[in-house]
Amino acid sequence: MFASTNSSEPTAGFSGRAPIFPLPNASLFPSVLLPLHIFEPRYLCMVEDVLSSDGYLALALLKDAADKNYATKNCEIHETLCLGRVVADERLDDGRYYLLMQGICRARLLAEVPTDLPYRTGIIEPLADQYASEPVINRDHRKQELVSHFSSLFPQLGIEQKLLAALDTDVALGELCDVIAHAMRLESEVAWRLLEQADVDERSELILELLKLQCRDAKNPPGFPPSFSLN
8 A cells, every 4th residue: 555754854863773673574665554463572672662762663574584593683684674664553462562564765784783682773774766867768658557567467456547546646656666566465585676676667677577477377377278188
């Protein structure tokens, strides 16, 4: 879904330092909302600290979802991550939390900060979308292509006209790419490749190819047509 930051400077007030939340199979993109269920003691501590400070939290993807060091501070994470902010929270009677995270921007982990806290903290550099001064694509046409292919994957939703109307409100190509990437529920490593791509034209190429691939797969599901028996 779309999530507006309501600010030309979405990271205004960000100190440059934030807790890091490594996840094995979930990615947060800028401009979208992601619900999280927090139950591990170390991350409950993290949430308490985030809610009592500026609300910023950096979501990182594990390099290896099966990393045996996940329960420690030593599991390897990708250095490109998404800086998000808690926009809603609910604390349950047993201490667990439900959070709603809003993706703010891509970011780079410059360094981790050693602390005695049970969770990781890092120095985070926000990254802006990059638009080449001489684009290699027609960006307005690309937005139409992305909407058309995405809508063909989910015709039952009837969302094409809504998305096309959204494009008339000056939705940037980079934002549209991130919203579609989130909605596609991609495998974690594929999602990270898109998160890592700050060049919007290149990102849109990747998204378009993924959409075309999924459209082809939808028309030719595994096992159809069936192979002929040789018996």
